[in-house]
Amino acid sequence: MRENKIAFLIIVGVLAFVGILWYAFENPALNPRLEEETYTIIRKWDMPLELNEISGIRWISENRIAAVQDEEGIIFIYNLKTNLVEKKISFGKSGDYEAITTTDSAAYVMESSGRLFEVEGFLSDTFTTNEYQVPFSGRNNMESLVADTLKNRLLFTVKDKDPNSEAYKGIYAFNLETKQTSSLPVLKIPLDSSIFKPKDADDDVEASTNFFPSDMAIHPKTGHYYILEGKYPQMLIMDSLGKPLKLHRLYKESFAQPEGITFAPDGTLYISNEGKNGTANILEVIFNEDK
Structure with missing residues (x-):
């Protein structure tokens, strides 16, 4: 007793x-x-082991997100409602795949080396794959990709060194009709902007004097650019003309290594985190200005 x-x-x-x-x-x-904290996490989905190195994500339809992971040339279709991978599309050999976006019928996957894969009819059993090399390399480290369907182009930015300047990270366009990439940026992330300046003594100096984009998305309602960083977890928001509006700090307790971002058509925002010392996940997030 x-x-x-x-x-x-x-x-x-x-x-x-x-x-x-x-x-x-x-x-x-x-x-x-x-x-x-300038955001609210609404919901979290823990990823299966095969997506522990999840990188890019893209909303494709109700409750369904297309995802890639770092090592395999596979597009995973993940169902948010059932919490299951419902389809796998093998489009390439092993590599360093970092970003994914889609148009009406095609998926596009970016490798860190600047190799771009076009997977036409990716949801059908008879898809075809084409490859293009954008004028960048592994030295630039390509991790972002988003479809700008209104202008029939793909947009991406370099993570590490921009070949044109140390003062900015350029956002470049791949024309979906000509399959050519602009040699000059269509927009710039200005690294000398006051938005990147240290706010207090606790801020990391390198994080405040540089910015390492891991993915980007376009808000379907406002047209604003949401540019994610995974090295020092942050979210930069720029307007449709490229003016920096807000830099959100993302805390590592929830954002261990944010690698992918996508919007649903209604503006719902999703961010994927690689499983760094834990389980990879997808988070539904609301930022203060989106409430």
Whole structure:
């Protein structure tokens, strides 16, 4: 009887301790970091092991997201409702695949070397694959890709070094009709913008003086560009003319390594995180200005 009482008290003590920790973490008065967060995570989907290195994602239809991962030439169709991979499309050999986007019938996948794969009819059993080389290399490190369907083009930016300047990271266009890439950027991420300046002494100097895009998306309602960084988790928002509007810091507790971003047609935003020391996931996120 005495042993049962001791066990009961231990259980009560553990539950009380967990409750105190939860209250401290969730209470802004006790956890000031919550007041600094400029976003709300609505929902999380843990990825299966085969998507532990998930990189690019793209919304394709109700509850369905197309995804690629770093190592395999496979497009995974993930169902948000069933939490299952419902289809796999093998389009290429092993490689370093970083980004995916789609148009009406084709999927486009970007390799870090600048090799672009066009998978026509990707959801059918008779798809065809074409390859193009954009005028960049692994030295530039290509990790982003988004379809700008209004202008019949794909947009992407370099992660590391822009070949044209150290003052910006250019956003370049791949013309879907001519299959050619613009030699000059159509937009620029200005690294000297005040938006990147350190806000306080705790800010990482390199993170505040550079920006390493891991993916990008276009808001379907506003036309704003949402540019994600995974090295120092951040989200840069620029208007349709390329003017920086807001830089959101993303905390590593939730964004261990953000690699992919996509919008649903209604403006719902999804961000994928590679499984860095944990399980990969997809998060539904609302930023303050989107509420």
